[in-house]
Amino acid sequence: MAKSHVTTSINGQPQEFLCEPGDTLLDVLRNDLNLTGTKEGCGSGDCGACSVTLNGRLVCSCLVLGVEVEGAEVETIEGVSTGDGLHVIQEKFLEHAALQCGICTPGLIVSAKALLEENPNPTEEEARYYLAGNLCRCTGYDKIIRAVMDSAETLRGGA
């Protein structure tokens, strides 16, 4: 079957790839572009481990086709930290011990970043509902939410 040629931007870098019509963006990121930071937990959009942003919008990359990102901007976990070091959210996750096995962490950090860009001052309930699409089986979410709320405060110029 003939592959499609896609030109896109990933984490601010121009990127081209070939993919089959049925390949998901998740497949392309992991298998073709070696960006394995984005994880597959379910393949059906239920766990959020594959979260990326597409033109600034939080999506499950397992529910996006590779061909759909033609001309778009994709941001993955690999693009969250800048050249200067970790993003505040990444630092707070470490400070608060908000990860145990770490498999959900990339997806959660991408989602948390999207949350705080949309709503820099969420309540605990708003944060919990925004992140409800990211499953974590290890932490019980307590320290994750604390890390996100602390990140929000720091990013707003607080402590």
Next chain:
Amino acid sequence: MAIVIFSSELQKLTGEEQTRVDAEVFKDIVTEISNQYSALEHDELMEMAVAIDGEIIHTPFLEKVAATSEVHFLYRISGG
């Protein structure tokens, strides 16, 4: 002489609640009691864990017991 206390499961095979042993090392205790009670299987007992004076030891092969020790055979517990 250390005391070996049999669990209710092992009592079905020994007919007794407990016995005293001369042996001072676990592997020798197993030999002694499997000789004493024909229904006890030497190899099966060797694979069991043991509690000596309350301390659970999973691989007791060379464990020594004191004359006043209490020994219990246990199923080996694993975890998750």
Next chain:
Amino acid sequence: MSEAQEFKYIGQRTIRPDGFDKVTGRAAYGADLTLPGMIWGKTLRSPHAHAKIISIDTSKAEAHPDVMSVATFEDFVTLQSESVAGTEGASGVLDVARNCLADDKVLYHGHAIAAIAARTERAAKDALDLIDVEYELLPSVMDVEDAMKEDSPVLHDDMFTAGYDEKPSKASNIATRVEMKMGDVDAGFAEADIIVEREFRTPTAHQGYIEPHACTVTYDENGQSMVWCCTQGHFDVRTLTAKVLGMELGKLKVIASEIGGGFGGKTVIYQEPVALVLSKKSGRPVKMVMDRDEVFIATGPTSAAKLKAKVGAKKDGTITAMQGWMAYEAGAFKGSPMVPGVMTMFTPYDCPNVLVEGFDVVVNKSKVAAYRAPGAPQAEYAAEMVVNELAEILGMDPIDLRLKNAAKEGTQTIYGPKLKRVGLVECLEAAKNSPHYQSAIPEGQGRGLASGFWFNIGGQSSVSINMNPDGTGTIVEGSPDIGGSRASMQMMAAEVLQIEPKNLKPIIADTENLPYSAGTGGSRTTFATGMAVIEASEKVVAQVKERAAAVWNVTAEQVEYADGVARNTAGEDSMTLAEVCKSAEKTGGQISGNANINARGAGPSFAVHLCDVAVDKETGKVDVTRYTAIQDAGKAIHPGYVEGQLQGGAVQGIGWALNEEYIYNSDGVMENPGFLDYRVPLASDLPMIETITVEVPNAFHPYGVRGVGETGIIPPLGAVGYAVGNAIDRKVEELPCSPPRVLALIQNG
């Protein structure tokens, strides 16, 4: 080891050394390894719950241009049934092999039958349709009580129940019967003023790790075969895989990737031997990654159970007798965690008259695997519910009832020994004084509490600490890091070496870099691998003293080592650790300490949990509004990761109590093999999980450590179950308390 130790580094909330890689996506998990020339494997799975395999025809698949190799059970070495000692206890190797690829029968929907390796994952999946399997359908049995009946379909015609005085003449689904007792329960019940007796059911539930099983393997005829996989115990993967394939241990290297959750479910093998066969037959590296539905239908889960609990007490609350009965589903092959269930059921209580009977029963479901304190949650759930009901009838506070009968140092256990020093009383008192318990139950809500007990284990750990010429060091250990254990290893070594933790780098070695180390599970890692780390560090200190002594022309006994500095007590000289390491070349060679131990003296961990729930009486939905987890950690090396274990266990237990269950149709097919309908807790379901870490030190560990990973999943079932019952004024007997069940209770109660 004294009870009140001052620590320099232990007890701090350090940043875990592997943290940077985990928050940036750099850390490599099971599915993240790609090798040149790699091809993909996928598995053909049984559409039937129970059937004979008449024939498997793989010829069409093998003829397909994209297909590089095909594997069936024929490719496994023929084995006699044999036990293999691994961290998760003895596993019949033949059963393990038959579970990886079916032999002459399929025993559950999803049972692996054959596997294909092809150039792409999609091509492998598509080619599965080219394999023709002829089945003879058999009636299936999907429920433990049905499976125990005389007329039930039988899964294994060579299974005769063990545990009776006379071997039965008829094959059965009951693999084993066990009975443990002490004292005289009949006399005990005769003495009782109040007797409470109830029956309970718990569902099939899965460990629910977010990372599906994955491996990348290469088979090499010259003896350099390699398996990269996500596992809790790579040495055990090596042992089991080598046995199944008839390979020598030394010819198989297993590398533990980072692991995305295990909880006991990744202490067994599924794809690894299959992938090696595919690699051998194709001459290529092979990657196999399970889809989410495969994880649910063909791995784990934990045993569904039928339980009975009966407790008798005097009017003043003295418990006089406790009796239990349980039947656990093992899945397709024998080996449920029924025995630990029997052993733990009533262990939180000091009662002289106890009798517990248990049955290990096979059914046409996936073979169960360990899940966090395997066997204990189900059994202790039944016990705790009945104890709570007893408290209610007696008009006693449920914590006071437990305090009155609490297991403590010297309490006789049903499984033989007396308990050593334990922290149940301290946990109960902390629960009683907690802000949660001191607060009134909010209007319309229900409150429940429960205790929990788990033994914890020690076992083999091998560690090597290699010092660099600059005074930094590498901690080489063999325990895959499932929850932050590297941080604890770093701190324990730092505490002995008296240098900053950040100067010590913990790495998880593969099976060629270290002697055998038992897997990460059983709440053993901080305890046992920690002990090995401490012992190896002490050897480094001993060598440092010897080298310094040689330089100063004194004896090693005349050198003291403190705060990272060696000092000559017979003179003025001093050398830092870094200086000693820098001159190591001149003083005899590099400095390194190792310890290969079989740790004993693991201390049990008791827990008490409190739960408030609100129930929507129109929909049956239950919300946990407040939750407190209290547990004895002995000594919390890293308080943050200890709290994490308490919280994580609590939330898995909450999920098990409220929503998680396997739903099967009448053909024995699981209808909800995905996270949408297998409903694990979400961030939006929960409040913050308050924690109280109690520290009653375990005398057998240099720093007092008790394992904490597992006990936390036990109390939630009783705490949540009883809270729901209180909220709706009904008796909860069956878990989960999903909305349809809660509504039915409300309406029919």
